Amino acid sequence: MNHRTVFFVSDQTGVTSETLGHSLLTQFDGLKFRGVTVPFINTPDKAKECVRRINLTAEVEGSKPIVFATMVQDDLREIIEESQGLVLDFFGAFIGPMERELGRVSSHATGKAHGVADQRSYTRRIDAMNYALEHDDGSTTRDYSKADIILVGVSRSGKTPTCLYMALRYGVYAANYPLTEEEFEQGKLPPALARYQDRLFGLTITSRRLQQIRQERRPESRYASARQVSFELRSAEALFARYGIPYFDTTESSVEEIASTVLDRTGLLNRLQEGGG
Amino acid sequence: MNHRTVFFVSDQTGVTSETLGHSLLTQFDGLKFRGVTVPFINTPDKAKECVRRINLTAEVEGSKPIVFATMVQDDLREIIEESQGLVLDFFGAFIGPMERELGRVSSHATGKAHGVADQRSYTRRIDAMNYALEHDDGSTTRDYSKADIILVGVSRSGKTPTCLYMALRYGVYAANYPLTEEEFEQGKLPPALARYQDRLFGLTITSRRLQQIRQERRPESRYASARQVSFELRSAEALFARYGIPYFDTTESSVEEIASTVLDRTGLLNRLQEGGG
Numbered sequence: 001m002n003h004r005t006v007f008f009v010s011d012q013t014g015v016t017s018e019t020l021g022h023s024l025l026t027q028f029d030g031l032k033f034r035g036v037t038v039p040f041i042n043t044p045d046k047a048k049e050c051v052r053r054i055n056l057t058a059e060v061e062g063s064k065p066i067v068f069a070t071m072v073q074d075d076l077r078e079i080i081e082e083s084q085g086l087v088l089d090f091f092g093a094f095i096g097p098m099e100r101e102l103g104r105v106s107s108h109a110t111g112k113a114h115g116v117a118d119q120r121s122y123t124r125r126i127d128a129m130n131y132a133l134e135h136d137d138g139s140t141t142r143d144y145s146k147a148d149i150i151l152v153g154v155s156r157s158g159k160t161p162t163c164l165y166m167a168l169r170y171g172v173y174a175a176n177y178p179l180t181e182e183e184f185e186q187g188k189l190p191p192a193l194a195r196y197q198d199r200l201f202g203l204t205i206t207s208r209r210l211q212q213i214r215q216e217r218r219p220e221s222r223y224a225s226a227r228q229v230s231f232e233l234r235s236a237e238a239l240f241a242r243y244g245i246p247y248f249d250t251t252e253s254s255v256e257e258i259a260s261t262v263l264d265r266t267g268l269l270n271r272l273q274e275g276g277g
Numbered sequence: 278m279n280h281r282t283v284f285f286v287s288d289q290t291g292v293t294s295e296t297l298g299h300s301l302l303t304q305f306d307g308l309k310f311r312g313v314t315v316p317f318i319n320t321p322d323k324a325k326e327c328v329r330r331i332n333l334t335a336e337v338e339g340s341k342p343i344v345f346a347t348m349v350q351d352d353l354r355e356i357i358e359e360s361q362g363l364v365l366d367f368f369g370a371f372i373g374p375m376e377r378e379l380g381r382v383s384s385h386a387t388g389k390a391h392g393v394a395d396q397r398s399y400t401r402r403i404d405a406m407n408y409a410l411e412h413d414d415g416s417t418t419r420d421y422s423k424a425d426i427i428l429v430g431v432s433r434s435g436k437t438p439t440c441l442y443m444a445l446r447y448g449v450y451a452a453n454y455p456l457t458e459e460e461f462e463q464g465k466l467p468p469a470l471a472r473y474q475d476r477l478f479g480l481t482i483t484s485r486r487l488q489q490i491r492q493e494r495r496p497e498s499r500y501a502s503a504r505q506v507s508f509e510l511r512s513a514e515a516l517f518a519r520y521g522i523p524y525f526d527t528t529e530s531s532v533e534e535i536a537s538t539v540l541d542r543t544g545l546l547n548r549l550q551e552g553g554g
Contacts, residue, residue, distance in 0.1 A: 004379070013537035016300045023293045023347065024371055027383035037546055039537050064378060070300065086378045088371045094301055101341060101363045102281070106304035122531060129438050136410075161406050164441055168532065254399060255445065260290035260316050269314055 003032040005057050005065040009050055009080055011072055014039040020090055021068035033066075041071070047079040058084040072108050121171060128167035128174070135175035136160055141192035144175060148268055150196060151176040152189075152239075153203035154232040155223075156213045158250040162203070162258045170263065170272060184235035189243060201262050202240040202247030207233050209251045280309040282334050282342040286327055286357055288349055291316040297367060298345035310343075318348070324356040335361040349385050398448060405444035405451070412452035413437055418469035421452060425545055427473060428453040429466075429516075430480035431509040432500075433490045435527040439480070439535045447540065447549060461512035466520060478539050479517040479524030484510050486528045 067085035071077035159176035214224035344362035436453035491501035
């Protein structure tokens with residue numbers, strides 16, 4: 001089957017236009033798309049060059065490319081709209097109703113969406129990332145008093161990517177602590193963790209999926225064996241129950257979904273919103 | 278000045294609706310917004326509860342909340358649209374034109390946008406994150422043959438967050454190597470790096486900003502002194518010139534912008550798109 005080419009055109013990084021486009025494209029199962037991101041289209045010359053690329057694709061493939069555009073400047077947007085693609089222009093569609101409701105004309109200024117305009121929140125994200133790196137995989141239990149959240153779970157249940165994502169995206173101070181033989185034998189958490197019981201959140205995963213992940217990393221090891229994996233997961237869930245730690249099964253979820261779920265269930269999302277804005 | 282409340286309503290994590298909403302809101306300088314994310318609105322009951330929240334806000338604040346919605350299911354979307362907010366609905370606006378152009382009815386299935394549907398690319402992102410963690414801050418120069426890119430620059434020029442972001446978002450294998458006295462005194466790169474000269478990309482930053490960042494971490498240290506900072510930056514840029522390494526000044530840019538710039542200038546963005554889709 002032929003694919004349809006999709007352009008993500010932006011006067012900036014293209015992140016917004018990709019996010020919008022991908023979430024719409026997932027609604028069309030069974031069709032094949034080829035994505036082309038064209039960032040930093042910030043002059044009329046670059047916009048015209050982009051239109052030539054779109055038109056060439058239309059001619060070669062014999063079908064209209066889909067063009068997701070996030071152009072702030074009217075003159076650039078108008079150039080893109082003259083292309084032979086189906087142009088879905090996100091600013092064009094929404095900025096008008098917003099201007100009417102807010103009683104203001106928008107600034108039409110490029111480059112604010114992902115800039116460092118909000119320096120305070122940006123610094124917090126970088127600091128949070130450093131915190132997550134320093135507190136990854138139980139490497140230190142110092143400074144847990146600064147943690148917004150401490151993820152616990154067995155090795156390869158999704159703790160590290162989730163912590164880094166929560167830090168980089170939301171500025172959340174997220175530590176994580178791996179549950180191992182030591183905790184399972186004793187049937188309890190170390191004092192450094194137990195003290196912050198209200199900040200703990202557990203991650204679990206099905207034994208089938210965990211075995212698969214571990215097998216890829218250390219084939220044929222005890223670590224990846226069905227028996228070891230089942231034992232660890234059962235023991236971890238017993239600890240969650242004992243300490244009343246809320247937990248979530250990450251098997252079917254992406255990092256973005258795990259992070260949102262954790263923030264939602266712990267109420268951190270609301271607290272972040274009250275503090276920030 | 279009063280703020281205007283903005284709701285990001287989603288049947289999923291809310292990431293798409295936040296990304297789109299924020300990029301529109303940045304076009305209205307000088308107005309104050311309070312953001313409230315309402316994720317996982319996936320039943321009529323939850324949607325009605327959300328509408329009550331929007332309506333209550335409208336009454337208390339005496340102005341229409343702005344509601345950015347990304348609801349796939351028509352019935353849920355219709356409930357939200359009956360609220361007293363200004364509902365800007367991304368799916369509603371674009372899915373129609375796409376269905377007509379593609380000659381298909383969309384699946385209206387929730388939860389695909391950030392799911393693990395594309396398992397291959399998801400595994401690649403997690404593997405890339407592990408690679409970035411293992412190859413952070415020059416901790417090992419082994420396996421540079423697997424790197425898509427190796428960022429070089431002085432301490433605190435933005436290498437680590439950029440590598441992690443490129444890995445988590447794009448599945449790029451990104452290593453980073455800090456330039457220190459050793460390289461500056463010898464005026465050359467270690468053989469492990471020089472061998473992969475075509476994968477190197479430099480980050481630099483103004484001495485004023487670098488001094489500020491280092492001062493926050495180690496106040497009054499030699500590390501944060503004007504003299505040391507200027508020396509390091511001059512020496513690093515001399516190395517970039519000597520080896521013909523392209524480089525970028527990160528002072529005014531967010532992690533997202535640095536990552537996009539690096540991927541764009543190195544041509545990695547195009548290569549990723551040809552490989553993936």
